[in-house]
Amino acid sequence: MTRHEPLRADTDRERVLFTAARLFREYGFDKTTVRQIAEACDLLPGSLHYRYRAKEDILVDMMRVAIEKTIHGITEATTGTEDPLQQVRAALQAHIEVLLSGDDMTYVLLFEWRSLRGAARKEMIRERDRYERCWATMLEALKEQGLIRQDVDTHLLRLIGLGAINWMATWYKKGGKYSLEEIGESLWSIISRGILVPTHADMRKI
Amino acid sequence: MTRHEPLRADTDRERVLFTAARLFREYGFDKTTVRQIAEACDLLPGSLHYRYRAKEDILVDMMRVAIEKTIHGITEATTGTEDPLQQVRAALQAHIEVLLSGDDMTYVLLFEWRSLRGAARKEMIRERDRYERCWATMLEALKEQGLIRQDVDTHLLRLIGLGAINWMATWYKKGGKYSLEEIGESLWSIISRGILVPTHADMRKI
DNA sequence: GTCTATACTCTGATAGAC
């Protein structure tokens, strides 16, 4: 995708990705021009082209970084405990933090996958599935251990829960009415009461 | 926005909007060309231009129709009952149906507002707020009547609930694993248990 | 109201000197 393997120094690569992500988020992928990106990076279009042959390659590379960061985020958050309930709670908060803590790449990952076609789109769908499998594993563990009601479909639960979080990127404003902790707490309050079996309701306050 | 006020016959207008919506959904607003739209409508670009001066005007008009349809949908669904709990349940299902029953305009409304700038974007934000106020009214009624827990923030609840539904448009496939009824039932099962006060838990099975 | 033909701008991408 880029001209060289392995990639150039991360500082250089990430400077471009960081800058491009900000522009893609503000103007959208299609409305952002390669000249804009180059200028914002203090590069001339030709120099940017040396790093990424095509505009789409920037988007793909950015999404790879974003998904890696997200997976790393929830992996790190869940390694602190063996309790499956606390793991889910921590992963929820981690996903919220990664998405809403001003990370433009994650935002772009969520809202610009429609700009990709063919092989690039397929790759990103595979990557997304890789991430969602982390969640599937956690939720199925909850169910197997009898912590959540048997009539809860864990697949639907995952889609609904992650959907609620992902959509937050459309309305959350840093420094606004709600903190990330409040948001996570509210969501968990609703979901935990919504899915846990009554006998475990006392465990929900973690 | 269009050349004439009031607009031409709805059949003609809606044919263009319907066709454009399908294209905007499939390729995205930016990647769809006016030539494509015209051809798909069996019009020549010049004739399409007679109806809509600019490509963006098509998008704005489409979004107006979509938001009207959505408001109409939940209004109609809630007029059947005075019970505030049943109203919310019905509105939830109505929102799901409008969004996922193959309505391209509603999809475009949700995912292409970023393509608008300036006054047009502001207008759409106002329209969205108008819709969300319907929800705010319903949820606050629930709370005032003591049906949902006092620690539930109705504003956050609305954002979380509608977010979960809106995101469904990214994964729902007609004829797939889940029916619209199953999806609505699952969501309501989680949310109702998550927010109702325990003494009203028996009312949740509506 | 509709059509043909075209103006004009900007796009992503490239070639090749340095």
Added chain:
DNA sequence: GTCTATCAGAGTATAGAC
């Protein structure tokens, strides 16, 4: 690695005949 210069094509919008 970087820069200048430029290409070919696509984009929206328009003018004016019918």
